[in-house]
Amino acid sequence: MTPAQDTFDITLTVNGVSVSRRIAARQHLVDFLREELGLTGSHLGCEHGVCGACTVKVNGEIVRGCLMLALQADGASVETIEGLSESGAIADLQRAFHERNALQCGFCTPGMLIAAAELLECKPDATREEIRAHMAGNYCRCTGYQSIVEAVEVVCRGRVRQRA
Amino acid sequence: MKAGVFAYARPSSLAEVFDLLEQCGDEAKILAGGQSLIASLNMRLAAPAMLIDINGLTDLAGIIVSGDMVRIGALTRHRSVERSVEVATHLPLIHQAMPYVAHAAIRNRGTFGGSIAFADPAAELPACSVVLDATFRIAGKSGERSVPARQFFKGLYETDIQAGEVLLGGEFRALQPGYRSAFLELARRHGDYAIVGVAAHGKFEGGRFSDVSLAFFGIGAIPVLTVSTAAALEGNPYSPDTVAAVQAAVSTDLEPYAYGDIYHGAATKLHLARVLAGRIVNALTAA
Numbered sequence: 001m002t003p004a005q006d007t008f009d010i011t012l013t014v015n016g017v018s019v020s021r022r023i024a025a026r027q028h029l030v031d032f033l034r035e036e037l038g039l040t041g042s043h044l045g046c047e048h049g050v051c052g053a054c055t056v057k058v059n060g061e062i063v064r065g066c067l068m069l070a071l072q073a074d075g076a077s078v079e080t081i082e083g084l085s086e087s088g089a090i091a092d093l094q095r096a097f098h099e100r101n102a103l104q105c106g107f108c109t110p111g112m113l114i115a116a117a118e119l120l121e122c123k124p125d126a127t128r129e130e131i132r133a134h135m136a137g138n139y140c141r142c143t144g145y146q147s148i149v150e151a152v153e154v155v156c157r158g159r160v161r162q163r164a
Numbered sequence: 165m166k167a168g169v170f171a172y173a174r175p176s177s178l179a180e181v182f183d184l185l186e187q188c189g190d191e192a193k194i195l196a197g198g199q200s201l202i203a204s205l206n207m208r209l210a211a212p213a214m215l216i217d218i219n220g221l222t223d224l225a226g227i228i229v230s231g232d233m234v235r236i237g238a239l240t241r242h243r244s245v246e247r248s249v250e251v252a253t254h255l256p257l258i259h260q261a262m263p264y265v266a267h268a269a270i271r272n273r274g275t276f277g278g279s280i281a282f283a284d285p286a287a288e289l290p291a292c293s294v295v296l297d298a299t300f301r302i303a304g305k306s307g308e309r310s311v312p313a314r315q316f317f318k319g320l321y322e323t324d325i326q327a328g329e330v331l332l333g334g335e336f337r338a339l340q341p342g343y344r345s346a347f348l349e350l351a352r353r354h355g356d357y358a359i360v361g362v363a364a365h366g367k368f369e370g371g372r373f374s375d376v377s378l379a380f381f382g383i384g385a386i387p388v389l390t391v392s393t394a395a396a397l398e399g400n401p402y403s404p405d406t407v408a409a410v411q412a413a414v415s416t417d418l419e420p421y422a423y424g425d426i427y428h429g430a431a432t433k434l435h436l437a438r439v440l441a442g443r444i445v446n447a448l449t450a451a
Contacts, residue, residue, distance in 0.1 A: 006171045025172035025215070028202065047165060048203035049270060050356075061243070061272040067202045068273060069195075071172065072217065115269065136354040137267025 010074040014039070015083025023070050029063075030054040032070035033080055041081035041110045045139070052138030055111035056080050062118045081110035090117050093155045102151040104142035111138050116152045124159040131156070167205035174217040178330065181216055182305040185328045188214045194330065195219070196239060199266065199274035200282050224277070224332060229254060232340075237333040238277025242266070245276055254338035256451075257296060257345035257365055261288045264347070267355040280316075281331045283323050283386070286357035288349065290317055291381035294389055295345075295363040298336045304329040317386035342367045343375075346447035348440050349382075352427070358382035359428050360436045364444045366397070368451075373397040373406070378444065380414070383433045384421030392417050393441070402449045407442050414441040 011020040014037060021036050033039040033056070045051035047066045054065035057079040084090050090113055096102070103109045112135070119126055119134045126134065131152050132145075140148060172195075175181045185192055191213035195201055204210040218224065218239065225239035227248050234254050236245060245251055246262035265271055265279070265288050279289040280300065293300075293313035300311050302325055313334070316324045325331055339345075349361030360383050366376025376397045379387045392413035400406045418437055422430040 006169060008172070024169070026167040026169055026205075028167070028206070031166070047206045049199060049266075052267070052269065055269050062269040063273050064199070064269050066206065067199050067270070069172070069198070069202065069215075072198075072219065118268065133263065133354055134268055137269055 008071045008074070010071050012073050012075060013077040015079055015086070025069065025071055027070045028066050029056065029058075029068045029070045029073055029078070030065035032073075033065065033078070036070075039080050039082050041085075043107055043110060045107070050139070051108070052111045052115060053108050055114045055138065057084075057114060057118075062114055079114075081114060084114065084117060090120075092158060093117060093120065093151070096151040096155045096158075097148070100147045100151040100154065102144060102147040104140075104144055108138060108140045108142075112140065112148055116148075116155070119152065120155060120159055124156050124163070126156055128153060165206055165208055167202070168208060168211045170205075170212055171214045172217060173214065174220050176220045178221065178303060181218060181221070181330055182303075182328060184214070184216050185330075186305065188216075189327065192216050194281075196278040196281075197241065197274040198278075199270045200278065200284065218330070225275075227251060229338065232338045234336045234338050235333055236276050236336070238275060238280075238331045240276045240333075242271035242274045242276065242279070243268075246271060255296070255336055256339060257347055257363055258289070258292050258336075260345065260347040261292050261363065264288050264349050264351075264355065264358070264361070270355075277331045277333060280334065281323060281325060283317055283321050284357065285320060285385050285387075286359075286361075286382035288347075288358070288361065288363070288381065291361065291363045291379040291387035292347070293334055293336075294387040295365045295377045295379040296336050297377070298334045300324075300334050301332040302329050303332050308332070310335075314389065320385040342369050344368060344448060344451040346444050346451050348444050348447060350436055350440065360433050360440060362437070362440045362444050363387075364448055366394075366448065368402075368448050371401050372399055373402070373445075373448070374399060376448065378414075378441070380418060380437055380440075383418055383437055384423065388418060388421050390414055390417035397445070402445065407445050410445055411438045411441045414438055 043053040045053035049067045056065045193212040195215045195217040228235045252259040298313040346364045349358045367374045396409040396413040424430045
């Protein structure tokens, strides 16, 4: 058993790079990414799981970065918008967001892109309804949902064509 | 906001969890998926001195079918339940309810046991468990015990789990021949907590209903099993008269429980419950 304490040494992989830090138990994953690693692409909106701006990938699955303690990511592989952007994995999605005006202020965009990227991986043939259901966990306060759904749909169709 | 300072422990056995619970008493909270707990820590609605992270107890995760029983372990992630072929086959009610349990990113972390033990009045899985007459397994230092779901929910965020105890999981009877399920929920945004929702399970054979249970959530402090609706449906066909009788029964049964929240008054919720009652009866005929 890990003995009870309030600071911990953790080692995890972030965007393919191994990092080790001593952190407080109370620090959540997004504060760790932003404050300790300077990865400010993951945003903090509501900080209680409602808005989705903090969405990151942990061991390949999207999670609310504000609802996971950083120390729970000890040993895990974390991907943020910085890593996904640099790898080119979502370049088509980013292009579609740009072309379809799927962002205005851009605050929700990293979370939107990461949420959409999971759908593109798991279900590129998603219907518009399924896209809406999947993206429902991410708020856009510039009310840009129509263009966001369109951008995701365009990329879904493109990925399906690519696979065919 | 940020969570207050707390100590954290990650035990690797139930015995260690029981020891920690004994040492810390009310000062400790169990951390499973954390999708409600960490939110309440961040908002400083909760400030435990210690979090006991049970994510290392991997024995508590998993879905097991044995005979006509289906066991869902407390640590099973919502995403696993949502994707489970066993759940889709044997517990179609829960399969239908899963897409309503928060959002994809939350379902990846949130757990079955967390949802049951937290007992949010607007949560889906407590109501499904009540309708399906499930049993919960609970363990403490002195051993294990079972509690029927229909006696487990005691009040607002209050369950039968006693100090020092841990929820191990739920046991459900697999779908029996002739039975069917339906699930409906109204929310401001798909995946948010329900304004009001209903889970239904029963028979519709030869054009007539029998042995139908309905439980409403988001309207009372706990999931409310509407006993009068069973009588309104028993032996009756799907007809405007039956629907009207069910809706009247829903009003009678829910009125003593109905509460308003910051968005919707009790009267609105009762109205919406009647609307859902009409829809769920129809959905049962089509299921």
